[in-house]
Each structure stands twice: as C-alpha cells, then as structure tokens.
Amino acid sequence: MGVFTMPSLGSDMESGRLVEWLVAPGDRVNRGDVIAVVETQKGAIEIESFDAGIVHELTAPMNEDLPVGTPLAVILAEGEEPPAGPTAPTATAEPAPETEPVAEPERPAPAVPVAASPPAQPDAIRPASPAARKRAGELGVDLTGVSGTGPGGAIVLADVERAAPTAPRPAPNPVEEMRKAIAAAMTRAKRTIPHYYLSETLDVDPAMRFLEERNADKPPTERVLLGALFVRATVLAAAKVKEMNGHYTEESGFAPSKEVNPGVAIALRGGGLVAPALADAVNMTLDETMSGMRDLVSRARAGRLRASEMTRGTITISSLGETGAEAMTGVIFPPQVALVGLGAPHLRPWIVDGAIVPRHVVTLTLSADHRVSDGRRAARFISEFETALKTPEAL
Template identity: 30%
Template sequence: MPDVGEGLTEAEILKWYVQPGDTVTDGQVVCEVETAKAAVELPIPFDGVVHALLFEEGTTVDVGQVIISVQTEGGAAAEAPVQEAAPAVAAEEPAAPEARQPVLVGYGVSTASTKRRPRKAPAGAATAAQNGTAPAAPAAAPAPAPAAVPAQPTGERPLAKPPVRKLAKDLGIDLAAVVPTGDGGVVTREDVHAAAAAAITPQAAPAPAPVAAQAPAPAEVPVREAREARETRIPVKGVRKVTAQAMVGSAFTAPHVTEFITFDVTRTMKLVQELKADPDLAGLRINPLLLIAKAVLVAIRRNPDVNASWDEAAQEIVLKHYVNLGIAAATPRGLIVPNIKDADAKTLGELSTALSELVATARDGKTSPADMQNGTITITNVGVFGVDTGTPILNPGESAILAVGAIKLQPWVHKGKVKPRHVTTLALSFDHRLIDGELGSRFLADIAAVLEHPRRLITWS
C-alpha cells in the first residue's frame, strides 16, 4: 500500500479489479482504494500473473503493507498470509532471508521484513530439541485436514480479521470458544454466526435431567439481535471521518461569525438566460452558481483581506494573492471541498469549464487529494436542496465560507410596487480573528450588489 496522499497512514481497499490467475501488465489498474481524502486507483508497476490478493475488499490497510503478490517471469511471488508455515526445524538452523517485496506505484521496494505471529512448535519437536535428538520424520503424505479446526487453545489469541472480531463483539460471542473453519485456523463470519445460533438454540439433553425443568437460554442474544434489526451501524472512516474531525476542529478553533443578506437577483437570472443564448458560450454550462462564483471573485478583488488564513504557530495573518475557490460537493462518501486553482485569473468561460469538471469529478468519486488542498475561500450551495439559508462552518485553513440559498419567486417591492421577483439569501461565515464586522459586512454587501446589478461584473472588474 503506497502513500497515495500527502503522508496518510492507511487506506481502505474499495474494489479489486483483478483476481488470482489474471495476467497484469505494467501500469494496469488493479484496485481502487479510499484514503482519508479521496478515492484513488492503484496501478501495478510490472508484468506478471496475480498470485494472491492479501486483503479483502472493505479492509483498511496500513501504508507499506503488501496487498497483492504477482508472479513475474523468473521471479517468485510473495507469500500470502493465509498459507501454512513450513514444518518446524531445529532451533539452531538459520532462517532463510525473506525476499524483498515490491510495492505499488513506483515507491521502490520495502526493506522491512513482514512480521508474523510465531507459531508454536509441536510438543514432540520441543522435547527433541531439549534432548538434542531430531524428531521423527514426517509421513510420506500428510492426512487430509479436518473440516473444522478445534477451538483455540486457552491463553492463545484466536485468529480472526477485524470485521469478524467486531461481529463477535456485537453478538456477545467469545472467539476463544468458536470452532474455526478458515484456512490456518482462522475464525470466519460463518463460524461466529454458527456460534451465535447455537447459543440461542436449546441443546437436547443426553438423558432426562433430575430437576423439574431446564433453565431457559439467556435472553441477551435474542434481545440484541432484535435491536440490531431496527438499527444500522455505519463505521466512520475515510472521507467522512476526516471531514467530521476537521469540522469539529474548525468549529472550536476559529471564532465563527455569520451574517445574512436577502436581495433581488432577478437581473442575474435574466443574464443567465442571455448568456445561455450567446453563441460564443455555446457548449458551456451557464447557471446562477457560475455568476455567484464570479461575483465572489469580484468582491475579493475589492476586499482582498478576506482571502487570508490564520497561522497559529507563527501568530501571523497570511494574505493570499491568489484565489483557490472551493465548491462544497456532497458525494456518497461524504462532503468534500475541491477547489478551482487560480480562479481569479480565469475568464467566465474558463470558470464555467472548471466548475463543470469539478462537479463531474466529485460525483464520480475521482477527486484527487491535490484538488482539495490549499483552498482559500469556499462556496456551499444549499439552495439546490430548496433550503433558504444556513450557518456554514469554515473549511479548515480558510477565513470565510459563503452559503447560497434557494432562488425563489417572492413578492418584492420594485420601483415602488410589489411585484414577483427572484429573491435569494446569502449567509457568510467568517473567522473573527482576522475578519472584523466591517470587513465581513462590506464583502457580503459587495457580493449582493454585483448579483443585484450584474453589470458590475464589468464595471468593478
């Protein structure tokens, strides 16, 4: 597992695109993983045949662990962890050095050997080692393995994958008492479910009991199963976990102030229709969000101090002379905020193209970690859900975020008469450590002024 995103320590395997026995070529994508920032496809850096997939889909793997082994021409494939260890050897015999394991995406080779839990030697082998005699030679052909391995010896930690351990914990099953059927004595999900079923199924007594009646089975397991049937528990991980941590950190680090403004955007809505009919803009996605983004960039030019960040370590305010405009996007994996690099330097057509690509990439779950770094200010469009407004939380490292409410036809006083007009509400949250009320109010008022009279997109630019 390579470091696919700025020092992240782990990633979850979302999907394997190959299976053991498949032929792979250099650069072929073999799996998709999700880091704390984005979903990333991993290519294989050599040609060969897939020998083993060492982790299942849905498993979180630490960076540096081998996740796939490939048989290359003239080379040996990496050993899968489910393979049985070789027969025990004498204690004095030196172990053969392990082959260096290749890793993915051009990160070189791993020099650290894989650590495995030491296996206990058979009692006969231990006695022979103490007496200085060799154990008896094994039979010519080993007997077939039984269908089920006996339960784990007392004192030894049962072998099971983390999801299986969690399942056993939720069902109240002691793994040490479960009979494992997986390769190498590994407890599987089926083993745990079987143990749970046995716990709630009355066992037939071999002979009539002398007591009047047999005590009923404990009710904890059925009660727990009934509760779980009415609840669904979703592990917090990946993008959602990091977003939650970032929002908590932002909310309790930066002192938030939120201001609101409601105004008439009828002229902006008319301009949207005119731009859609402009042949010079044919093929571009023209919508109110595009003009709102442009209005934010014009307002930043008039109030550059809002485009800044607070450096706590250096106790400095960092003014940014560029605008990386973030657009909050809801995805199946959680909320992400990719940003348009140097948005202030783009024309209206270039900004439209960048917005379309950003949204399409986010919906496909292909946003890269680099696309979400170094944002300077963010827009979140809650109006697409019919919501009038909200109090958004700052994206960490930024000083302001603008929430755009729904644009609705409402009765509005226009030129002394009440008429139906397109009206919306903007909400601006900002970091009060570096943006005071005057600056924040001027910035929000400028955005509204541009959208109320969109000709200012030209006169104020």
C-alpha cells in the same frame, strides 16, 4: 532523490489506503502527473507527484492503511544515480544495538535442548485489481488465501467471488464512513475556529434574467447556472478583501493567498460532501468557471478527484442550488478562514424605486474566522459580492 509520501488531503486525514499505482519503476514523471490512487474516507483521490524524474522504486504495500507521511515511492532526478543500498527499511530488519556487549558468565547447557520456534513471517502481499480488493472487503475474503488467475497471477474479481464464504459479512457503508470523517472535521473546526456570521438578502433578478437570455439558444452542455455567477462573485470579492482568502495555522498565523482558489461544495449521490477547488479562478471567464465546475462535479461523483484539488482551496462556496431552504450557515473548512453559504432563490415582495414588486432574492451568509477578520471586513466582502452580482454581464 525525492521520496514520494502519503499526502495529507485535509485536516481530518490521518491515513490513506494505496489502491492503485499508475506508474512503474523506470517510468518518467513530471511535476503534477497523477501517479497513484489513494482511498480515504471521502473516496478515491488521484495523487500527483511533487517531483519530476524517473520512478526508481515503489516502496509501499498495496491495500493497507498507511499513515500520512509514509514513504510510497522513490523518484530520481534527471541524471541522478540510484542509491547504493536499499532506499527503504525492510519490515523485519532490527537496528543493531549501539552499546558495547557485556560479557556474561558461562552457564551450563540445559539437560534437554529446547528448539526455538522460528518467528512468524508476514503473509505475502498478493497483487489484486482494485475491483477485486473492493469486493474482497465487502465479502470478508482474505486475499492471502486466494489464488489469482489474472496476468502475472494477479487476483481478479472472479477469483474473489469463487473464494467468498457462503454467508458474507455485511458490506461496509462508504456514506457512513464519510459522515464520520465530515463530523470529525467539522467538530474540530467549530472547536478551534472562533466563527462569526453576517447575513444579507440580495436581489438576484438581474442575474436570473441575464442567464435566461444567455441560455435561450444554448444546448444544455453550454448553459451557465446561477451557481457559476455565485462562484465568480465570490472570487472577485475575495480578491479585494484578502482577509477572507487564505489559510490560518497555529504555527504561522494567517497567510493570505496570492491566488483565489474557490472550493465548490459538491453533494455526492447517496450522501456525503466534498469541496474540491478551482485553481486561480480570478483569471477564468464565466464560461470557463462553469466548465470547471461541471468537471469537478463529474469527477467527484465518479471518485476521480486529484489531491491538489482537495488541498488548494482558499475559500469555500456552498450553495443549496435553485430549490430548497432560504438560507444556510456553514462551518469553515480549516485551514481556510471563510465560507460563503447561499440559500435557494425565493420570490419575495421587494422595494424597487419606491414600489413593491415581486423579485427573486437569495440570502448570503458569510462564516468568517475572528482571528483574522472582523464584522467590518466581512460586511465589505458581502458588499463586493453584491456589486459583482448586479452586473452579471461583466462576470
């Protein structure tokens, strides 16, 4: 029997809000199937099952903040019999005392009997659509007092609008909440990770000429951007310099990763930042890398990322794109041990074969963890990155 629990989607996550089930009791699920949607400070994340089998029971309430590790569902393996008793404790059950009861002397009954008030019962959890829950939060509507007109009495958006008070509370600011989460995570990272930084300015004219020729007769949906070359160069360098690719924890130290799963920093519309990862990117072609990046950007901005994409990253790339500042220095995303920061290309005088010529250059800044590597290993990583970028047709 597998107990599906609230997963941790980052070092800064303490709890999540279950907002949607995509399965019901009796459904068959495979490992990796998306079965629920959890809302965190970084947006709505699709949660995948770690077990295969039959959904026996959904044990967690909807639309409540639940700590990481809270049981959400029970999944039975193929052919496994359901447990005889309840699989999750009820909220009102009290454990029986383990000590023997002590006899008390008889006491006279009170002259006037006192009626004990029954304990208050928690309000029933009413089914509601995700849109209704979101709007209720914006308007300050208590769903326990709303009558639902949807299927099975579920509360829908129109029910919430009808129940809204005349002077609604200000809507919560998701961007502000995300900023708080990012600030907390980065503060912790800077406090606990001994960062060091190496920078190098690289000639990217060969890469830009390659892209110009390659994209000349391609529709926009099939064009490759410079960022995809940066991801490929990072992946190839990380595969050769393993001290930059993996996870560090206080309990077990550094564990290099067998795969290179580059986290791609994505700026969300309206503000905020997430860094979902591409899986096993070493084995991707350049076109597959570009396609994977487009997919991540699209789903990140639609709030449909998966839990595994938020947790499997082994190194992160953060690029300012094709316009902006010359350089950036990033903070490592724990438990990772390195982050590649890339400024925008700028036209600068450059020496080529003894002559000064105009070239497009990019400044790379590598942030690395001194508990795992040192300057020589970081310098080798940058050298491998530069070598890969000099032959973009081989990426």
